[in-house]
Amino acid sequence: xxxxxxxxxxxxxxxxxxxxxxxxxxxxxxxxxxxxxxxxxxxxxxxxxxxxxxxxxxxxxxxxxxxxxxxxxxxxxxxxxxxxxxxxxxxxxxxxxxxxxxxxxxxxxxxxxxxxxxxxxxxxxxxxxxxxxxxxxxxxxxxxxxxxxxxxxxxxxxxxxxxxxxxxxxxxxxxxxxxxxxxxxxxxxxxxxxxxxxxxxxxxxxxxxxxxxxxxxxxxxxxxxxxxxxxxxxxxxxxxxxxxxxxxxxxxxxxxxxxxxxxxxxxxxxxxxxxxxxxxxxxxxxxxxxxxxxxxxxxxxxxxxxxxxxxxxxxxxxxxxxxxxxxxxxxxxxxxxxxxxxxxxxxxxxxxxxxxxxxxxxxxxxxxxxxxxxxxxxxxxxxxxxxxxxxxxxxxxxxxxxxxxxxxxxxxxxxxxxxxxxxxxxxxxxxxxxxxxxxxxxxxxxxxxxxxxxxxxxxxxxxxxxx
Amino acid sequence: xxxxxxxxxxxxxxxxxxxxxxxxxxxxxxxxxxxxxxxxxxxxxxxxxxxxxxxxxxxxxxxxxxxxxxxxxxxxxxxxxxxxxxxxxxxxxxxxxxxxxxxxxxxxxxxxxxxxxxxxxxxxxxxxxxxxxxxxxxxxxxxxxxxxxxxxxxxxxxxxxxxxxxxxxxxxxxxxxxxxxxxxxxxxxxxxxxxxxxxxxxxxxxxxxxxxxxxxxxxxxxxxxxxxxxxxxxxxxxxxxxxxxxxxxxxxxxxxxxxxxxxxxxxxxxxxxxxxxxxxxxxxxxxxxxxxxxxxxxxxxxxxxxxxxxxxxxxxxxxxxxxxxxxxxxxxxxxxxxxxxxxxxxxxxxxxxxxxxxxxxxxxxxxxxxxxxxxxxxxxxxxxxxxxxxxxxxxxxxxxxxxxxxxxxxxxxxxxxxxxxxxxxxxxxxxxxxxxxxxxxx
Numbered sequence: 001x002x003x004x005x006x007x008x009x010x011x012x013x014x015x016x017x018x019x020x021x022x023x024x025x026x027x028x029x030x031x032x033x034x035x036x037x038x039x040x041x042x043x044x045x046x047x048x049x050x051x052x053x054x055x056x057x058x059x060x061x062x063x064x065x066x067x068x069x070x071x072x073x074x075x076x077x078x079x080x081x082x083x084x085x086x087x088x089x090x091x092x093x094x095x096x097x098x099x100x101x102x103x104x105x106x107x108x109x110x111x112x113x114x115x116x117x118x119x120x121x122x123x124x125x126x127x128x129x130x131x132x133x134x135x136x137x138x139x140x141x142x143x144x145x146x147x148x149x150x151x152x153x154x155x156x157x158x159x160x161x162x163x164x165x166x167x168x169x170x171x172x173x174x175x176x177x178x179x180x181x182x183x184x185x186x187x188x189x190x191x192x193x194x195x196x197x198x199x200x201x202x203x204x205x206x207x208x209x210x211x212x213x214x215x216x217x218x219x220x221x222x223x224x225x226x227x228x229x230x231x232x233x234x235x236x237x238x239x240x241x242x243x244x245x246x247x248x249x250x251x252x253x254x255x256x257x258x259x260x261x262x263x264x265x266x267x268x269x270x271x272x273x274x275x276x277x278x279x280x281x282x283x284x285x286x287x288x289x290x291x292x293x294x295x296x297x298x299x300x301x302x303x304x305x306x307x308x309x310x311x312x313x314x315x316x317x318x319x320x321x322x323x324x325x326x327x328x329x330x331x332x333x334x335x336x337x338x339x340x341x342x343x344x345x346x347x348x349x350x351x352x353x354x355x356x357x358x359x360x361x362x363x364x365x366x367x368x369x370x371x372x373x374x375x376x377x378x379x380x381x382x383x384x385x386x387x388x389x390x391x392x393x394x395x396x397x398x399x400x401x402x403x404x405x406x407x408x409x410x411x412x413x414x415x416x417x418x419x420x421x422x423x424x425x426x427x428x429x430x431x432x433x434x435x436x437x438x439x440x441x442x443x444x445x446x447x448x449x450x451x452x453x454x455x456x457x458x459x460x461x462x463x464x465x466x467x
Numbered sequence: 468x469x470x471x472x473x474x475x476x477x478x479x480x481x482x483x484x485x486x487x488x489x490x491x492x493x494x495x496x497x498x499x500x501x502x503x504x505x506x507x508x509x510x511x512x513x514x515x516x517x518x519x520x521x522x523x524x525x526x527x528x529x530x531x532x533x534x535x536x537x538x539x540x541x542x543x544x545x546x547x548x549x550x551x552x553x554x555x556x557x558x559x560x561x562x563x564x565x566x567x568x569x570x571x572x573x574x575x576x577x578x579x580x581x582x583x584x585x586x587x588x589x590x591x592x593x594x595x596x597x598x599x600x601x602x603x604x605x606x607x608x609x610x611x612x613x614x615x616x617x618x619x620x621x622x623x624x625x626x627x628x629x630x631x632x633x634x635x636x637x638x639x640x641x642x643x644x645x646x647x648x649x650x651x652x653x654x655x656x657x658x659x660x661x662x663x664x665x666x667x668x669x670x671x672x673x674x675x676x677x678x679x680x681x682x683x684x685x686x687x688x689x690x691x692x693x694x695x696x697x698x699x700x701x702x703x704x705x706x707x708x709x710x711x712x713x714x715x716x717x718x719x720x721x722x723x724x725x726x727x728x729x730x731x732x733x734x735x736x737x738x739x740x741x742x743x744x745x746x747x748x749x750x751x752x753x754x755x756x757x758x759x760x761x762x763x764x765x766x767x768x769x770x771x772x773x774x775x776x777x778x779x780x781x782x783x784x785x786x787x788x789x790x791x792x793x794x795x796x797x798x799x800x801x802x803x804x805x806x807x808x809x810x811x812x813x814x815x816x817x818x819x820x821x822x823x824x825x826x827x828x829x830x831x832x833x834x835x836x837x838x839x840x841x842x843x844x845x846x847x848x849x850x851x852x853x854x855x856x857x858x859x860x861x862x863x864x865x866x867x868x869x870x871x872x873x874x875x876x877x878x879x880x881x882x883x884x885x886x887x888x889x890x891x892x893x894x895x896x897x898x899x900x901x902x903x904x905x906x907x908x909x
Contacts, residue, residue, distance in 0.1 A: 033782060034725065040562050041802055042555035043534040046544055049519070060513035066520060086590050090598045092510025118560045143725035173871035180726040180841050187728060187841040198589040227844065230870045230906035231694045261508045262612045265655075305679065341517050380835075382850065384648045384657040385689075389848040409844035413868050414908075458905050462846035462868030466694050 001026070001068065002167065005159035008052055008073045013161045015081055016442045017054035019097045021160035023298060024050045024068065025340040030115060030150030034127040034144060037433060042120065051340040052076040056084035058094035064341035083305075093260075096325035100301060103165030107295035111171040115151035118200035119255030122282045123459075125151060134179050134212035138220055140322070144180040144322070147212065151199055164300040172291065173202040174435065177212045181219035187410060188225070190218030191377070191393065195291040195435025195446070196426025221393055227462035228410035229397075232385070233371045235412065236363050236398065236455045241377030241390055241432035243449030245280050247351045247438070249388040249416040249447070250381035254283075254308045254316075254344040255334070255440075256323035258383050265416060266314060273312050275420040278356045281309040281316055281451075282296055285333060285349035292349040292447040299344050302334035307410035308351075309420075320346045338443040345441055353451030356426025363425045365401040371461055372403060373395040373412065376434060386416040407463075414459040427453030469521070471540065473497055477627035480524055480549050481830030485629055487553040489526040491568045493632070493762065495800050496522040496845035497624025503591045504617045506645065509605060511597055514819050516589050523800055524808040526552040527847050530868050531559025534801060541704070566788025567797075570774050571631045572764040576638040585639040586621045591735035593617045596672050600645060604676030609840045610679045614660070615645035617672070618786035626800075640754070643672045647679035647685060653871060656863075658682030658832075661730065664891050682832075685853075689865040692854055698828030698905040699820070699869065699876075700855065703888035703895035705831040707809070711896075713873070714746055717771050717779070728843030728873060729777060738775040738877035743816060745770050745782070748796065748807030753892020761800035766807065769795050774873065775877075788809065808892035813832065814883035818897035821882045823858035829867070830855050843873035847907075848864055866908035876900050 001024040007035040012020035026048040033041035049066040050073045061084030127147045135142050151173035158166045174195040181188055183392075190311075192215040196202045237245060283438040285293050285303030294303050297320045309316045319327065320335030323346060335344035375393035391411045397404035432450030477494040484492040487556070498520040504512045522545055523536040533555030535548040539909070597617045604613045619641040624635040642663035649656040660678040662668040701709055721727035748766035750756050758764055763785050771779050783798025797804050814821075822830065834850040849867040853860040883895035 038562055039531070039559035041534065042559050043536070043801070044551045044555060045536040046546070046548065047538045048544075049538065062513060062515040064515075064517045064519075066518075067540065079516050083516055086516045086594050087504065087511045088513040090594060090601065093508045095512070120555070120746050121595050124558065124560075144669050178726075179722075181724065182730075184655065187726065187730065189726075189839070189841045226845070227872075228870070229906050230868070232906075232908060255782035256715035257507075259612060263614065272878070339672070341519070343513065343515060384646070384655065385655045385865070387848070387850070391846070409839050409842055409846055411848065411868065412865055418866075438694055460866050460908050461846065461872045461907055464844075464870045464872070465902070465904055466906075 001157040002165065004050065004068060004073055005068060005295060005346065006165065008077055009161050011074060012052060012077045013055050013446035015077060017056055017081060017161065019055040019161055020053065021158065021299065021336065022050065022052050023340050024157045026131060026155045027152060029150060030147065032123055032127060034131055034147040036245055039124040046128045049340040050076060053082045053343055054080045054084055055086050055095055056081060056098055057174045058091040059087045060095050061082045062343045072305065085131040086177055087119060093313055096322055098163065098321045098324040098331050103300050104165050106167045112201040113199045114200050114355050115153055117172060121435065123200065123203060123334060130212035132176055132206050133208035134216035138179055138181055140179040141183060141220055141223065142179050142216060146178045150173045151314045154192055157429040158298065159187045160300060161364055166296050166300050168256065168296060171199045172197055173199050173205055174194045175202055177215045179216040181223055183223045186223065188219050188222035190215040190222065197289050197291060201398040205425065216392040218394065219415050222408045223393065225358050225406035225408035228395060228407040230461060230463035232458045232467050233461050234367050234457060235370055235459050236367065236453055237452050239452060240434055241373045242353055242378040242433040242451035243393055244376045246451060247348060247447065247449040248381040248390065250281060250308065251283065251351045252346045252381050253383050253386065253416060254318055254428045256317035256319045256327060257346040258324050259317055259409035264383045266377055269314050272314050274314050274417060275309060277311045277313040278426040279309055279312050280354040282307055283348050283351045286351045290432065290448050291348045294349065295336045297333040298337040299335040301331045301335065303333045306332045316358045318346050318348065320344060338447050340447060342381065346442065347440065348438060348447050350432060350448040352432050352449060353454065355428055355430040355452040357378055357426055357428050358425040360453050361433045363453060364398060364403065367398045368400060370398040373410065387413065389413045411460045411462045413462065419456055419459060422457035423454055423457035424457055468556065474627060474633060477625045478633065480545065481610055481627050484524060484526050484553050487550060488528060489553050489629065491527040491629055492525065493524065493568055493626065493628035494524045495620055495624060495626045499620055499622035500875040501620045502590050502618065504597045505599065506597055506616065507614050509601060509611065509613045510540055511594065513592065516590065522548065524549055524552045525557040525800060528556040528564030530565030532802060533559060540742055543604055564789040565785055567784065567796060568628050568630050569622040569632060569762050569784050572765040574758040577751060577756045577758050578747055580665055580756060581637040583832045584638045584667045585619055585641050588619055590705040591802060593619060596643060598675035599673040600643060603673060604647065604680050608680045610649060610824060611683065612648040613645055613676055617643050628763055633757055633764060640671060641667060641886045643675040645675045645679045647683040649683045655685040655686050656687035658686050663754060665754065669752055669891050686807035686851065686863045687701050689863040691909040692864050693909045694905060694907045696902050696904055698825045698829045699705050700825060700828060700901045701898040702830060702832045703897060704833040705836060706898045708745060709836045710811055711806065711809055714744060714771050714809055716840065717777065717781050718804045719780040719782045719790065720804055722780060723786055723789060726841055728838065728841060732777050732779065736775045737777045737874060738772060739880040740774045741880050741883050742772050742775050743812035744772045744879065745808055745810045746806050750808050752893035753808040754890060756892055759794045760798045762798035764794045764798060766796035810894045811883060811896055813885050813887060813896055815885055817886045818884035821854065821884055821899050823899060825855045825858055828855040831862055835904050838873040845873060846870050868906040870906060876903060
């Protein structure tokens with residue numbers, strides 16, 4: 001793999017590339033789906049190939065092939081050069097690349113239990129144990145249960161014409177459970193999700209009680225929950241919702257490619273105070289074991305902790321080598337590519353708000369009538385207008401400073417800058433347990449997000465009726 | 468495109484798997500070539516190309532499923548994938564609900580899935596389409612910030628199974644998706660448009676930027692609105708997502724497993740009589756068309772909702788076997804179920820007339836009005852919407868949401884337009900729903 005990467009880099013340079021990088025990648029993954037007492041879908045995949053990116057004149061060209069044959073790699077070099085040359089005439093914003101010191105390194109992170117080292121039978125037995133425990137906790141009301149597991153190894157070599165040569169190898173593993181409960185009238189879901197930078201050890205570390213038992217109990221509890229009210233409310237975010245806020249509402253806006261392209265609402269706001277001084281938000285790919293962590297990004301820049309908001313002030317963006325050059329900033333190691341057949345683009349890693357000083361009880365006391373949003377499920381954002389949505393699997397009414405009725409299926413929507421300004425309390429706790437795959441431009445990247453409990457003066461709640 | 472005979476490869480893999488102990492087995496394999504041109508900041512940013520081959524094998528042993536996918540043409544990798552799929556199927560729990568894989572079934576070819584013109588296009592052609600859009604968009608609005616993609620793909624593939632199914636197919640597609648952002652004086656108007664097709668002559672690829680810019684202009688000057696119950700009009704793009712979600716929920720596996728809001732509703736009225744939806748994977752040149760599904764079952768038009776009544780579920784071979792019925796041809800090779808081309812029956816009056824009758828309401832141009840798959844609850848953001856007053860779109864709205872339950876919304880559907888946006892194979896009419904809860908920020 002190394003030899004091929006270096007050879008293709010040299011070839012690209014000889015044939016006219018001002019800059020080129022080559023990524024050679026090999027992935028293997030397996031997954032198991034346990035459903036209603038049976039391991040009924042077992043799957044495996046193998047994927048290998050090479051991606052060549054070249055900078056010629058004012059434009060990027062990129063070509064990939066699902067083969068490590070030298071001739072296919074050579075064809076990629078020629079195709080990438082031809083693609084870049086074909087586009088020169090219509091470039092309005094010339095491509096650039098930051099001058100970064102070459103890195104020659106190897107980062108191998110073998111998991112405690114390599115994916116293939118734990119027999120499939122043992123994995124199935126553990127997944128069935130999760131399912132049985134959840135079913136036992138949920139009783140007759142549980143009508144469907146799914147426990148799924150996947151793990152995979154990824155080995156990659158990156159070389160570029162500046163002299164970088166990095167070999168990385170690592171694994172990720174994910175286990176998820178879903179229980180659906182019904183009282184004969186309605187159905188509700190309870191989910192739990194775990195993901196690590198590692199292998200099958202996740203199955204030994206994850207106990208049924210906080211995982212499948214908790215998910216089944218959540219589904220049961222939601223059967224008694226009522227629909228959320230509609231309108232403007234003071235809200236308290238559980239750390240999982242804080243995670244969605246910092247990832248969706250802020251993080252995507254802080255990706256420097258969106259800023260440079262004039263798409264982000266953070267364009268021209270560097271140095272501005274966007275939130276109260278208690279708010280500090282970071283993206284950090286060096287958190288040990290976290291799902292979004294990595295040693296080097298897909299361009300060879302070492303991962304690091306990247307301040308985005310410090311004490312309320314916007315202090316930085318997430319950069320690839322290209323955006324760093326355009327902003328005359330330091331690369332932050334945020335150029336990530338999902339696979340060999342994708343160009344690196346600016347991505348988050350583990351994004352979180354730092355803990356503050358306010359206990360949850362004190363936050364609650366300050367709310368006359370509001371909503372406590374928990375169990376972050378998903379969110380999305382339109383960076384162009386700074387509008388985001390976060391979906392909570394469950395919520396509680398807050399009445400006169402106390403938690404009240406349980407609410408089900410509730411989303412909130414607001415404008416990023418408005419919401420940041422309206423944060424009026426940052427909790428003294430911290431949790432980052434939202435491992436997932438973030439989608440952007442057709443690529444997915446492993447990320448995590450979290451933070452403390454946070455109180456926001458008001459947001460729009462998409463409930464069923466006004467009260 | 469390739470010197471590999473994919474059908475022979477599939478048949479060989481099936482034989483090998485059966486020799487290793489597969490009781491049932493099917494294999495799909497193919498190759499594809501993609502070209503993509505990325506537009507950013509109203510110029511071309513990059514051009515990408517990829518060529519790849521893949522093979523996937525599905526094996527059943529005592530009803531337990533093993534599946535393996537591999538990229539590339541390395542024979543050792545393919546051989547390993549076959550062995551792995553068989554080994555995994557043997558490890559899976561036996562499943563008596565699995566009955567059989569589909570038997571061979573002759574089906575007429577669906578016309579118009581492969582266009583020689585698209586197959587012959589180069590990156591230069593894609594660049595020219597991008598340039599034409601940039602020029603048209605800038606001519607209309609010099610300050611517009613345009614971004615998006617022009618892409619095309621050309622593929623060929625084959626499918627074979629242990630029941631004797633042996634199929635080959637070729638397909639092309641091309642598309643443009645573009646966003647326009649306008650930022651006059653601190654305001655922001657943002658919208659997008661797209662055009663996709665299997666045949667070049669079905670597309671108006673050069674007009675997408677113009678349409679996106681016009682859309683962005685309409686979204687300037689967004690305002691907050693008051694909460695209240697009001698009429699909700701779903702424009703073509705919003706209705707496509709909304710109705711697509713309902714057809715997707717008619718997935719027989721979700722219903723058999725008890726996890727869908729459509730459980731126990733088969734044969735019942737779930738919507739107002741205005742709603743009839745047909746899923747038809749046989750439309751010539753349709754975006755989701757094909758003679759067979761991913762398991763080799765012949766596709767057929769399927770009425771899913773007939774005048775408000777849920778009359779059919781989407782089946783694959785597994786769910787059909789479990790229900791002692793026939794597969795509807797909606798299976799995917801990996802064991803899932805998915806809709807094809809969605810075609811709601813059109814109403815009697817045009818969208819403009821339906822809109823004119825609305826005293827106060829929201830026009831949702833586009834937005835993810837998705838229901839929770841189990842409860843059917845909806846709590847969605849009005850991503851691209853307008854306030855309607857006295858039949859007119861007054862201004863775009865910001866920070867507003869829609870809440871309710873899918874069945875309430877469907878019961879309050881009182882009009883489907885007679886006109887519709889049409890993409891190859893797909894019909895997108897305008898829908899009107901009465902008495903919907905809107906949460907506003909004013």
